[in-house]
Structures are given as C-alpha cells and as structure tokens.
Amino acid sequence: MTNTGGQTGGATPLDMLIIGQGFGGMYMLHKARGMGLSVRAIEAGDNVGGVWYWNRYPGARCDVMSIDYCYSFSNEIMQDWTWSEQFAAQPEILAYANYVADKLDLRRDVLFNTRATTMRYDDARALWRVETEGGEVFEVTYLVMATGPLSVPKGIDVPGAERFGGELYLSGRWPHHTVDFAGKRVGVIGTGSTGIQIVPVVAQQAQALTVFQRTPSFTLPMRNRKLDAGYVAQIKEHYPQLRALARNSFTGGVRAITSRPLFSVSVAERERLMSDAWDRGGLEFLGLFSDLLFNQQANDIVADFVRRKIAETVHDPETAATLTPHGYPIFARRPCLDSGYYETFNRDNVTLVDCLTDPIQEITATGIRTATAHIDLDVIIGATGYDGLTGAMMAVDITGRDGRSLREKWAGGAQSYLGLMMAGFPNLFMIAGANGPSALANFVLLNEQNADWICDCIDHLRAHALPGIEPRPEAESAYMHTVVAIAEQSLMPKANTWYTGTNIAGKPRFFPIFAGGLNKYREMCADEVANGFPGFVTTRADADA
Incomplete structure (x- = not known):
C-alpha cells in the first residue's frame, strides 16, 4: 500500500x-x-x-x-x-x-x-x-x-470597489511591502479583531482615519509587555510540565481558569476581580467566573462592566455609545484584545461611522458614500473577516x-x-x-x-x-x-x-x-x-x- x-x-x-x-x-x-x-x-x-x-x-x-x-x-x-x-x-x-x-x-x-x-x-x-x-x-x-x-478572506462586499482610484487593501491578503499612510485619508471597513488591531496603528500615521463599524465588538486591553530574561529562563526550565498542563486544560493554555460561579462572590468582590483582570490585561476575564458562557445573568454583569469601561475611556458620549456592544453575550463573538483601541477615538484625526444607522452604499472613485455623506479617501482597508x-x-x-x-x-x-x-x-x-x-x-x-x-x-x-x-x-x-x-x-x-x-x-x-x-x-x-x-x-x- x-x-x-x-x-x-x-x-x-x-x-x-x-x-x-x-x-x-x-x-x-x-x-x-x-x-x-x-x-x-x-x-x-x-x-x-x-x-x-x-x-x-x-x-x-x-x-x-x-x-x-x-x-x-x-x-x-x-x-x-x-x-x-x-x-x-x-x-x-x-x-x-x-x-x-x-x-x-x-x-x-x-x-x-x-x-x-x-x-x-x-x-x-x-x-x-x-x-x-x-x-x-x-x-x-x-x-x-x-x-x-x-x-x-471574505473580501470587500461593497458595490464599486473596482472603480476606487486610491489604494485598496484587504487585511487577509496584505502586500509584502511597507504601506505608508502618512498624510493620507484612510478608511477602515470592519471592527472585528483585525480592525481593532489595525485602527490604533494607522491612526498614529494617517492624516485622517474614518472607521466604518457595523457591529461593535467587546475588546479588552492586551497590556502587552516585553519578556524579561529571568521569566523566559523559568518558562524554559518548566516547559514540559507547562505543556502537560496545557494539553489537559479546557483551552490548551496555562491561563488560570476558576471553578467559581459569579454569584458565589459578593458584589464588591466581583467588582474587584473584574477591575484587577482589566488592569492586568489579556484574556483573564474568560477565566474569572466558571459560568460566564453559560449563565446569561452572569454574562450581563461582566458585559456591563466592559460597557462602563468604554464610557470611561471614550471622551465623546455619542462615540462611546456607538462603540458599545449590545444584543449579544460578551465572548460569544471572538474575544478581542487591543492596544489602545478605545483611546484611539479620542484623537482629533479619527472619526467613527455607525453603519447600522448610516450604512455604506457604495465605493466611488474617490472614497466611500454612505446614506448621508461622501467621505473622501486615499486608502481603503477591508478588515472584513473570513469565510x-x-x-x-x-x-x-x-x-x-x-x-x-x-x-x-x-x-x-x-x-x-x-x-x-x-x-x-x-x-x-x-x-x-x-x-x-x-x-x-x-x-x-x-x-x-x-x-x-x-x-x-x-x-x-x-x-x-x-x-x-x-x-x-x-x-x-x-x-x-x-x-x-x-x-x-x-x-x-x-x-x-x-x-x-x-x-x-x-x-x-x-x-x-x-x-x-x-x-x-x-x-x-x-x-x-x-x-x-x-x-x-x-x-x-x-x-x-
């Protein structure tokens, strides 16, 4: 054979x-x-x-x-x-x-x-x-x-993309060369995990950034950091044990997961746990309470905590409200981690378009037309996800x-x-x-x-x-x-x-x-x-x- x-x-x-x-x-x-x-x-x-x-x-x-x-x-x-x-x-x-x-x-x-x-x-x-x-x-x-x-990649399913005269990029098929956004008007379509990673970086370079959002995502601060030599040495010394633990865990990682239901702790204690997890960053929220993805009431409490954080972070109340997810459980969509995503909308060069109330109608030769306006753009980025x-x-x-x-x-x-x-x-x-x-x-x-x-x-x-x-x-x-x-x-x-x-x-x-x-x-x-x-x-x- x-x-x-x-x-x-x-x-x-x-x-x-x-x-x-x-x-x-x-x-x-x-x-x-x-x-x-x-x-x-x-x-x-x-x-x-x-x-x-x-x-x-x-x-x-x-x-x-x-x-x-x-x-x-x-x-x-x-x-x-x-x-x-x-x-x-x-x-x-x-x-x-x-x-x-x-x-x-x-x-x-x-x-x-x-x-x-x-x-x-x-x-x-x-x-x-x-x-x-x-x-x-x-x-x-x-x-x-x-x-x-x-x-x-899903592609940009907006009429007229082929006639756009500027630069058009798809996140899942990004060119191998460096793309320069300096002095340019950039539009990003999509605010899933990819869009959430793109927006803060492009906002620092572009003359103007317009973010076209349909369904807002829950996203948590990543709080990324460099790994120091002592930590790396400790990990390498114990890699076999860590791998064995990971293989036999629920997610396949070494992040701690509790057996504690949300309502088993006091209101003050769960608020402290969530605040600490927010400050530490990463996906620690997923391991905070054992019933987060099974108990709608528990899920609502954690979701409301994140909604409050959005309101605290984004200065403009209307923009904060548009960025705030409703209508689905937190973490039922892919959990997102960001590096200053909500803070980016406090920048003077960043504008948010709510595509639920002001939907995109077409891409033109010079930009994007919504139901209420035409936004002139030099660059369009499709962060539209995958099949x-x-x-x-x-x-x-x-x-x-x-x-x-x-x-x-x-x-x-x-x-x-x-x-x-x-x-x-x-x-x-x-x-x-x-x-x-x-x-x-x-x-x-x-x-x-x-x-x-x-x-x-x-x-x-x-x-x-x-x-x-x-x-x-x-x-x-x-x-x-x-x-x-x-x-x-x-x-x-x-x-x-x-x-x-x-x-x-x-x-x-x-x-x-x-x-x-x-x-x-x-x-x-x-x-x-x-x-x-x-x-x-x-x-x-x-x-x-």
Missing part, C-alpha cells in the same frame, strides 16, 4: 499529500516523514506560516500568549527559540515558523505557489486524485487538509465515495466525526477541522494532537494491511449531536459571527465547533485509538478486495 514510484499516467503517486503549510501542515509533514511515508505538501503562498504568512497588516498580533502559541513536540525547539513579548507580533510568529521549517528542513518537500482545485476519490483503486491550478496531478493514499479555519471554518475546504471541488461532493454533504453545515474525518470520504483527514475545538482552543496544540491522531490511525491501517478507513455514519451523527448539544448549553451560538457563519451571505447558520474543551476532546480522540477505532469502518474497496 506504499506509493514510492515515479509518475504513472502523468500523476505523481504518494502515500500522503498535505494541503497547507501553516503550523498544522508543517507538523504533519514532519510526522509523516518520520513514519517513512512518501509525502509532499502544497501551499498557496510562497513560504510557510499559514495565516501568519498572509496576515501582514499593521498591528497584526496573536491574542494567545506566545509561550502557549508554539510547538510542544520538540524540547530542542522549545529551548532554542526565545519569544520577545507576551503576545507576539506577526513578524516574530512568521520568523518562528521559518525557523522551524529550517530546523526540520521542510521546504524540500513543499510545492509553494500551488493551489489544489479538484480532489476526487477513486473507489476502485482506493486513491485520491488531486489536481492543481498549475496542472500538477497527484494520486495519493492519504489526503490531509491542513487548510486552517481562517484562510479564505471561517469551512471556507477553505468548500473552495475546492472535493468528491468522495460514490461521487458525492463535499458541497452536497455540507450544504446544511459542516459534519464530521471528531472534526478529523467524514463518512463517505475515505482516508481524507482534516487538521483543526470545523467540528473540533478549533477557534476555542490553543490552535498549535490542537494541530499537534490532530496530526498525532492521524499518524495513529495510519499506523493502525498499515498494521492490519487495510487500504482505507472512514467514520461510520452513525458515529458521525452521534458526534454531531454531541457538538450541537454542548453548544446549546452555552451562550456561544447566540451571536452572529464567523463562528456561526452569519458573516457570509447564504451560509447556513450553525455553530459547528466542539465547545466541550480541548481536554475532553483529546480524551474522546484517545479513546477511539485505544479501542481500535470502533467509530470507523474500512472502505468499500477493502470489503470488495
């Missing part, structure tokens, strides 16, 4: 093809090599790094602590690499990805500037045939989608067993077993797939766990001389019932976000993420391996052989 030869019929035979070279794809390539598989990877960019290769916009920074947001599989890498800040900026994260790629000599097995267009499963031969935009063809036993949850979780896979024409397409299977929302495999798509594996913990967990640790599980599965197939495997439909259905049931116990599905797909016109509203915690998810995956993969069945091709 090992493909090691040259091209056959114009196709390159491989044991494994990996789509994507972000952190998940990079680790998968390293692991597959260690198993002795013939393996290649393809990547649409011209280097490794995934979302951190593409996201070069001003202020781009990770909202997970850098000591958590890095690989754990190699003690040598953990000891050799030193982070400079508590929350690393994009250039440093991309430098880290390149360091790992160099260390592991990954690029020799990667085709860069290469994008897959069609993937078809050959039932009779139990192989995947993959074609690319450039005409390359691969026939592979194992196909791994390491495309990530945020790799397809998250499913967009990258749905962008490829994928056809599984018996000619069934992925677009048909996912017409009502993503469905899989453990976010790792799908019934009807033998030997197609997903890393950080839509139905796993995905955006709710430490993404790098999740990537490692998923790739390790895939290797365990392939070891099982090879040990038993099996050509392929896929989930049992009943196992997939039961797992999806669990995903939905856990989500419905929380407040997470109550907001319109990329989590639920409501940022994309025509996309079914569905919360496809496993919200039971990385620790519980890891247990479920480990049980499947330990019990001999009871939720799976060998492929029809194997049964007929």
